[in-house]
Amino acid sequence: MTPLPRITRRAGLLGAAALLAAPAISYGQSEALRIGHLTPRTGFLGPLGEFAVQAAQLAADEINAAGGINGRKLEMLFEDSVNPQTASAKAERYIQRDKVACIVGEINSASALAIGQVVQRERALFINTGANSDALRGSDCRRMMFHIEGQNSMYVKAVGRALVEKGLIKGKKTYALTADYAFGHDLLHVAKRFLAQNGGSVANEDLIPTDLTDFSPFLLKLRQARPDVVVANLAGAQITNFLKQYTEYGLRFPVAGFGFDTALAWGAGSGNFLGTWPTMWHHRLENAAAKKFTADFRARFGRPPENQAWGDYNAVKIIAQSMNELKSVDAVQVMQHLEKGAKFNVLKDRESYFRASDHQIMTEMYAITAMPPAEQKDRFDIFTSSAGIPGAGEPLEAIASTPDEASCTFPS
Structure with a gap:
């Protein structure tokens, strides 16, 4: 397989210049709010994981430029989930050691199940951005796990x-x-x-x-x-x-x-x-929000975003929007907010929401x-x-x- 390009030095310099040109933000609290990102970055799913990481960081940068989450700077932590055993261990470390407010990511369905078991036990929140198995929304569903990725x-x-x-x-x-x-x-x-x-x-x-x-x-x-x-x-x-x-x-x-x-x-x-x-989702959609996301992603990373990038970008944005609306970073409160049918613009013609019965996003x-x-x-x-x-x-x-x-x- 021809490898997809990683972030180039030129793209990185352009991104840094854009951030330097933005007005400085004064955050209300010194301690950053952390989101832990887990997804495969090696192996047969690795090319998709790179899109996920880039999109999640782009979302975080936009959130910080707009004032952060409840006045706190958002910090993204990134790890390669590798396999279900590693995903479980890293999810537990994110929650217990790094005190993340939420975990976002994954593509492998078995790894998503492992993370779902950890967040259920720890009463943390997980937004699955790439695992499709219907079982994750059925026999293996978890109250603290939501799915912006479509089910099979x-x-x-x-x-x-x-x-x-x-x-x-x-x-x-x-x-x-x-x-x-x-x-x-x-x-x-x-x-x-x-x-x-x-x-x-x-x-x-x-x-x-x-x-x-x-x-x-x-x-x-x-x-x-x-x-x-x-x-x-x-x-x-x-x-x-x-x-x-x-x-x-x-x-x-x-x-x-x-x-x-x-x-x-x-x-x-x-x-x-x-x-x-x-x-x-795809980069050829014509609505204004989709076109802006595509242009911003392409300017920074030298290629258009694809559907995995869409999921991770919107997952981070949904978490930030929910916490800002609630004025709280409490995982249970955010879970309840999502269950109640909160609406989100996810770069499509129709607003989307999470179905309360299984936490699957309802979207085009x-x-x-x-x-x-x-x-x-x-x-x-x-x-x-x-x-x-x-x-x-x-x-x-x-x-x-x-x-x-x-x-x-x-x-x-």
Whole structure:
């Protein structure tokens, strides 16, 4: 995989100059308020983690420029969560030693579960920005854990609508390639349910190890099976490698994904992105708040933000807004405030809120479709997008899980 660029020296100097040019803020209390950020920064999810870190720091800088949180400067602490055991240990250290006001982040569903168990025990707050598993909103839900990342049901139903319209589900044979860990297993379960409900089926399926880089054996199986559609329930660098090698093999079966991050399409290189995929947000949205975030992020880091950046940026902003509105940093008070349906502008056309029953954010999603290579403007503007899903006349909960699909009973 071609590595995505890290923060350049020039971008860092531009960011520093902008901060120096801003008026000085006099904070009411000398002690900084800390938010602990945990997310994978290495391994197959590492490219997404870098977007998360950059966006969280951008949000913190904007909050501090506007006066901080209740007159206190916001300080972000950043750690690589690595795996569930490390994530649990670092979450505990953030709370007990560093006295953070909240933990934000994560992408790996198993690590998010581990962090959720820690914050429940410690009565701290956790905003999950990248873990999708429906179980985190169902059997493994926690009262002190909220989700700005979409659940698998939302991803599947959002892109599923587009696939139904394209005639790629009813009566079609699907070949599913699925990431072999908690997220992928959960996504495959949700995808099979949606396909069955809409007249489709999974005729063939393979589990893909998370460290796999050579898809040749699976591409040869695809060629032999000749499916009507290939569904990629993959994650992280798996998607990048799959897209590059699928194109190299010259396969022409329609491709769709039930989970996605735009950075992974960018990493595949020019002409290699294809198919239809779901996303929580993308940098081509035209509303004023989205355009400003995209411009600010691009000016500072030399690339547009992608959907993982959107989640971490908004999570930090939501925490700051809530604490400023409450005039309190108490985790339980913030949790209760979010449960009561507080509304937030999250760079979309409609305001969003957290559903009290499972703490999943209710928000629009989008189905994006790859442009033909000749129409792609640059390595970033490579897709067209649906309008917001659900549509303007539908409730935001229309694509979320139902109680029958994922039922949450918060443990005490």
